[in-house]
Amino acid sequence: MPVPSLKAQFAALIAAPSVSCTQPQWDLSNWAVIELLAGWLGDLGFACELQEITPGKFNLLASYGSGPGGLVLAGHSDTVPFDAALWQTDPLKLTEVDGRWVGLGSCDMKGFFALVIEAVRPLLEQPFQQPLLILATCDEESSMSGARALAAAGRPLGRAAVIGEPTGLKPVRLHKGVMMERLDILGRSGHSSDPGLGHSALEAMHACIGELMSLRAQWQREFRNPQFGVPQPTLNLGCIHGGDNPNRICGQCALEFDLRPLPGMDPEWLRGAIRERLLPLAERHQVQIDFAPLFPCVPPFEQVADAELVRLAERLTGHTAGAVAFGTEAPYLQQLGCETLVLGPGDIACAHQPGEYLDMDRLQPTVTLLRELIQHYCLRPAA
Structure with a gap:
């Protein structure tokens, strides 16, 4: 079955509810999102490994190519809760409004996975010298149990990891703890x-x-x-x-x-x-x-300024790597030996808000950037 278009993937991911919340009445399984991603990536030739973290909550690790090194493109499959009455559109339906794709998770951050798939599709006929791993975690918006479980297992992932949280396509190498x-x-x-x-x-x-x-x-x-x-x-x-x-x-x-x-x-x-x-x-x-x-803390995160991944991202984006106040899963991937960076197309100002959106003029630049990262880490032999 052919993998859907970029817009169809976006729409399907947004339509799959995956709220994680400390309040049981809001909390949902993320299985619908994981099932979509595993199906698409499996059809593209990725080996898909699912891990049930707690009942109904899953991590997905999809790999293409094998061996040490390579690149991890990571994100979380869950969203925050929402109040549909405060939205101007249906939060679980992708809607185009004034050059933006509006929907819950468009920015933070299910839409990132569709952009990753769009970036890698034309590269799959080439021989991968190092693996590409696509990681989708559960419960980032509540307990970070998915990322914590990965860190606790201690299994090495890739040489470099990019987490597609909303940073306006500017690389982030530091954030505060929570x-x-x-x-x-x-x-x-x-x-x-x-x-x-x-x-x-x-x-x-x-x-x-x-x-x-x-x-x-x-x-x-x-x-x-x-x-x-x-x-x-x-x-x-x-x-x-x-x-x-x-x-x-x-x-x-x-x-x-x-x-x-x-x-x-x-x-x-x-x-x-x-x-x-x-x-x-x-x-x-x-x-x-x-x-x-109330919860285990999210540690502060810092990737050294002269890391290969930081220098590469700065060159590709034209922006010096900076810092943000919000927390991410970066410290957990860093614990697994990855040079780690936070870099994604959305804007944090619209995350967790009614009317969450992703500007459509960010779509192609993100695809281009991800493709360049994949080419650098996966299509060229390890240095």
């Missing part, structure tokens, strides 16, 4: 008329927030990287819940916060510093403080 943490404070409730009847979890949380803000200020004085638009690490107090009535001493309070460390800042060291600040507060306020991550 830590999402939670504080739970258990005090003792009591009648508000007598503070001695209880231990306020809310007042203890006030003190904890003060310590977190003090640490944030300290880290922002000590750590800075001017390559980032926001050059310091950030700590965002995202949501807080506690208490139930004005006339009761607050017995329980919870805070969730987001910490974005720079490359070189170790997440476990950061957590240790937070625990050290919180420990005396529990004793002072006579409460129990539990501090734990």
Whole structure:
């Protein structure tokens, strides 16, 4: 069965729901997307290997050619949840609007796979000196379980890896880490008329927030990287819940916060510093403080500036490799020995938004760029 056209692939991928979410009512399997990709790539002669990470969640590793080295073109098969009422078009239908392809996953980032297939198709009659691997992972938008499983397995992939996240076709060699943490404070409730009847979890949380803000200020004085638009690490107090009535001493309070460390800042060291600040507060306020991550952290990522892949991407795109604040699967591929870069056609500003789109004038430049990368890493003998 012939592989569909580029636009038909885009449309089919967008029409295949693959939301991943920490909320079970939104979370879906990604099997429909993996099945499409495995079918198309198998028809083109790729050897397709499927790995079920958790029930209904799959990674796909498709390879053409064999041996060490080669190139990995990687992306995630899932999307964020969506509210159809906020879209001007059907989010699961590819729609052309003002020179853009609109649809959930067009930019971030199922559409990237269709562009990879378009790039490689005319090259398949040539002998591949090194392999091309196409990697589609699950649950990047929630737990990153697909990429984590690959890293944990430790199986080497290729010499270089390009992740097609939305960067506006500008190479990215650094990004911040992503830590999402939670504080739970258990005090003792009591009648508000007598503070001695209880231990306020809310007042203890006030003190904890003060310590977190003090640490944030300290880290922002000590750590800075001017390559980032926001050059310091950030700590965002995202949501807080506690208490139930004005006339009761607050017995329980919870805070969730987001910490974005720079490359070189170790997440476990950061957590240790937070625990050290919180420990005396529990004793002072006579409460129990539990501090734990909501999810395993995404480590900060940095690929050295003089890496072959970085130099090649800079030459092909005409842009110096830069930095972004959002997290990706790059550190996990880097752990497997790949020189790694984030480089894709979409714009992060429209990702996770109603009306997500990919500009059609990015299609051919992306295909050309991917074809040049494949030729460099796969059609020429290893240096």
